[in-house]
Amino acid sequence: MTTVDSLSAKDLLGIEPLSRDEIQLILDTARTLSDVAKHPIKKVPALRGRTMVNLFYEASTRTRTSFELAAVRLSADVVNINVQASSVVKGETLLDTARTLEAMTVDFIVMRHGSSGAPHMLARNLKASVINAGDGQHEHPTQALLDLYTVREKLGSIEGKTITLIGDIQHSRVARSDLIAFTKMGAKVRFCGPPTLLSADFGALGAEVHHDLKSALTGADVVYVLRLQFERHRMGLMPSVKAYTQQYAITSERVKWAKPGALVMHPGPMNRGVEIAPEVADGPTSVIVDQVANGIAVRMAVLYLLEAGRTKRAAAGGVS
Amino acid sequence: MTSRDGRTTAPGSLLIRGGRVIDPATGTDGVMDVLLSDGKVAKTGPGLDAGGGTIIEAKGLVVAPGFVDVHVHLREPGEEGKETIATGTRAAAMGGVTTVVAMPNTVPPIDTPAMIAYVLSRAAQDGVVRVRPAGCISHERKGEVMADLAGLKEAGAVAFSDDGNSVMNALLARRAMINTRILNVPYVEHAEDASLVDAGVMHEGRVSLRLGLAGRSPLAEDLIVARDLLLAEATGAHLHVAHVSSRRSLEMIREAKARGVPVTCEATPHHLVLTDEAVGEFDTSAKVLPPLRSEEHRLALIAAVKDGTVDVIASDHAPHGPLEKEVEFAQAASGMVGLETMLPLALEVLVRSGAMDLPGLVRLLSSAPARLFHLAGGTLAAGSPADVTVFDPELAWTVDPRAFSSKGRNTPFAGRKVRGRAVDVIVGGRIVVRDGGLV
Numbered sequence: 001m002t003t004v005d006s007l008s009a010k011d012l013l014g015i016e017p018l019s020r021d022e023i024q025l026i027l028d029t030a031r032t033l034s035d036v037a038k039h040p041i042k043k044v045p046a047l048r049g050r051t052m053v054n055l056f057y058e059a060s061t062r063t064r065t066s067f068e069l070a071a072v073r074l075s076a077d078v079v080n081i082n083v084q085a086s087s088v089v090k091g092e093t094l095l096d097t098a099r100t101l102e103a104m105t106v107d108f109i110v111m112r113h114g115s116s117g118a119p120h121m122l123a124r125n126l127k128a129s130v131i132n133a134g135d136g137q138h139e140h141p142t143q144a145l146l147d148l149y150t151v152r153e154k155l156g157s158i159e160g161k162t163i164t165l166i167g168d169i170q171h172s173r174v175a176r177s178d179l180i181a182f183t184k185m186g187a188k189v190r191f192c193g194p195p196t197l198l199s200a201d202f203g204a205l206g207a208e209v210h211h212d213l214k215s216a217l218t219g220a221d222v223v224y225v226l227r228l229q230f231e232r233h234r235m236g237l238m239p240s241v242k243a244y245t246q247q248y249a250i251t252s253e254r255v256k257w258a259k260p261g262a263l264v265m266h267p268g269p270m271n272r273g274v275e276i277a278p279e280v281a282d283g284p285t286s287v288i289v290d291q292v293a294n295g296i297a298v299r300m301a302v303l304y305l306l307e308a309g310r311t312k313r314a315a316a317g318g319v320s
Numbered sequence: 321m322t323s324r325d326g327r328t329t330a331p332g333s334l335l336i337r338g339g340r341v342i343d344p345a346t347g348t349d350g351v352m353d354v355l356l357s358d359g360k361v362a363k364t365g366p367g368l369d370a371g372g373g374t375i376i377e378a379k380g381l382v383v384a385p386g387f388v389d390v391h392v393h394l395r396e397p398g399e400e401g402k403e404t405i406a407t408g409t410r411a412a413a414m415g416g417v418t419t420v421v422a423m424p425n426t427v428p429p430i431d432t433p434a435m436i437a438y439v440l441s442r443a444a445q446d447g448v449v450r451v452r453p454a455g456c457i458s459h460e461r462k463g464e465v466m467a468d469l470a471g472l473k474e475a476g477a478v479a480f481s482d483d484g485n486s487v488m489n490a491l492l493a494r495r496a497m498i499n500t501r502i503l504n505v506p507y508v509e510h511a512e513d514a515s516l517v518d519a520g521v522m523h524e525g526r527v528s529l530r531l532g533l534a535g536r537s538p539l540a541e542d543l544i545v546a547r548d549l550l551l552a553e554a555t556g557a558h559l560h561v562a563h564v565s566s567r568r569s570l571e572m573i574r575e576a577k578a579r580g581v582p583v584t585c586e587a588t589p590h591h592l593v594l595t596d597e598a599v600g601e602f603d604t605s606a607k608v609l610p611p612l613r614s615e616e617h618r619l620a621l622i623a624a625v626k627d628g629t630v631d632v633i634a635s636d637h638a639p640h641g642p643l644e645k646e647v648e649f650a651q652a653a654s655g656m657v658g659l660e661t662m663l664p665l666a667l668e669v670l671v672r673s674g675a676m677d678l679p680g681l682v683r684l685l686s687s688a689p690a691r692l693f694h695l696a697g698g699t700l701a702a703g704s705p706a707d708v709t710v711f712d713p714e715l716a717w718t719v720d721p722r723a724f725s726s727k728g729r730n731t732p733f734a735g736r737k738v739r740g741r742a743v744d745v746i747v748g749g750r751i752v753v754r755d756g757g758l759v
Contacts, residue, residue, distance in 0.1 A: 093647060
């Protein structure tokens with residue numbers, strides 16, 4: 001039983017500020033809203049008259065589309081800002097861009113940015129709700145929420161489960177958000193990767209740090225493979241991609257080190273044949289496609305609950 | 321008469337009466353009077369006669385040599401939007417600082433004798449405290465070609481530094497040290513190995529990991545400190561390590577001092593008071609170089625001040641405007657203002673904490689920096705320049721950046737309740753701050 005019925009904060013900037021009850025509420029709401037996709041008319045009027053802007057400073061197909069579909073299914077109007085074509089290239093600051101959008105009375109700004117903390121700065125300066133769709137190497141909260149949702153859906157519960165994330169932990173905002181999310185919900189999180197891609201300091205943040213794949217996978221309920229982010233690697237964080245693959249790629253042989261029937265997950269986009277073998281990505285326990293589908297329901301829930309919070313604050317006499 | 325630092329001295333006399341006079345250089349600590357005359361300290365002792373001059377009542381206050389801050393960014397020339405010699409020296413005066421060493425990373429940098437002369441002439445026109453410029457070690461601070469160190473000294477440079485950058489080329493560092501030794505001027509290093517810090521924007525540790533911000537390892541500081549200690553030992557140059565922040569660097573400096581290596585170093589109030597936790601949720605006012613570090617390093621710094629490994633307290637006053645700070649954390653400029661908060665923060669973290677007594681702190685703020693940088697002042701001995709800071713160590717106030725005399729508002733201490741403030745500040749016998757306000 002959850003004791004809350006809306007999100008208390010104006011924004012969703014990360015998993016860190018969310019309470020366990022709020023996470024539970026998002027997952028339950030997503031469960032209800034996922035039915036919308038099964039209707040002949042995939043739409044409910046919850047956000048009619050509201051405007052959501054997708055402000056993406058980094059390329060993204062899946063997350064941007066997922067947010068767009070989520071908003072459309074709640075009847076909101078959606079504007080996609082093509083950053084390459086916008087005034088950003090003319091040297092406008094992030095804050096000025098945001099103020100311009102606010103002047104156009106936008107209700108939700110979904111933002112992806114290469115700089116950690118960029119949405120936080122935006123949120124501090126705007127009345128609109130800011131939703132973090134990935135900031136630098138910091139957080140990607142809706143990804144973690146859809147991961148929780150998927151694990152709960154497939155395994156029945158999250159509490160007590162062991163989730164092993166493998167790969168480029170250091171550069172991964174998904175890893176950070178998943179660590180906080182799964183830990184908050186009572187699961188154990190293991191990180192596995194070579195030392196240059198996985199700092200021992202993650203232990204202090206609550207993760208079990210492994211450099212040996214077999215020990216990391218033994219007893220795991222979820223095998224969560226991360227993308228190698230070649231674009232963020234400088235000056236040889238790894239001796240070679242081949243060396244990485246030999247030690248850490250998830251193959252059909254290695255996936256057997258985990259519990260029988262362990263889920264295989266990946267946030268996408270995949271480097272097939274690098275961090276994950278194709279037969280594992282497409283294998284019987286892979287839920288990678290389910291993650292994508294669940295993403296829409298979870299994002300609908302986030303939009304819906306932020307709106308509920310705004311309405312509640314407005315009714316209480318606060319500024320919405 | 322106009323002296324080299326652009327100050328004119330006041331004729332006539334001034335009596336500071338009945339304060340607790342602390343003058344570490346002469347071992348003075350007691351309630352007495354200080355008589356200033358013709359820009360000099362005339363006499364210190366009980367029951368002095370004002371001789372018809374102005375009287376400042378200092379009962380219940382501390383009367384100290386004017387503070388000497390060896391690490392200040394005045395931003396003039398080139399970045400007058402951030403600070404000017406006029407505003408920066410007023411901020412200094414409000415903080416009880418009567419001499420600032422102005423760092424040379426201006427635009428253009430202070431890397432020629434003409435630039436030194438320019439700063440001194442601007443200081444003579446606009447400054448309210450003494451401005452002693454540092455000159456660059458290398459041409460344009462690029463770390464490639466040595467600047468005209470002899471000419472810079474001749475023009476008035478009191479230190480050499482490429483502050484903001486380490487001198488990354490060891491050959492240049494070695495040759496520059498050989499020259500600074502001959503010139504008997506401190507070689508001031510901003511110790512951070514640029515190749516190791518890479519794109520780091522805050523201390524590398526638990527907080528940077530949580531925030532997903534690229535870290536700057538303390539190893540970057542340690543590598544340069546280790547190299548420079550070896551070079552200073554070999555060349556005999558006076559190495560002064562600016563704003564030390566790393567535990568391991570402090571251990572190496574302590575060990576080198578014990579072996580007689582001519583090294584000194586400074587600590588800033590912000591590194592003594594704050595940790596990387598101050599970055600909070602991407603607060604750019606806490607972005608500074610070297611970065612605010614973890615508690616382990618902060619405690620090591622306090623211990624190093626206490627045991628004498630750290631020689632001076634300096635502010636590293638680094639004003640920036642909203643253009644540089646109201647941006648994404650990684651893009652934000654590094655640095656914070658510090659002149660107007662140095663005294664209360666130092667009192668809090670060093671004196672009220674019990675780490676040292678009040679005369680010990682006054683020494684770190686006045687006589688020690690004056691001696692290390694061969695500057696007049698830093699003492700109330702008869703015949704010294706009449707630079708005096710009268711302060712109330714208990715006066716409670718709340719840090720409000722809007723009230724700063726500096727143009728910079730970039731401080732992580734906004735809203736902090738502090739105690740201790742300069743009440744009367746005298747430079748060359750002239751009162752520049754009276755009852756806590758600029759004259």
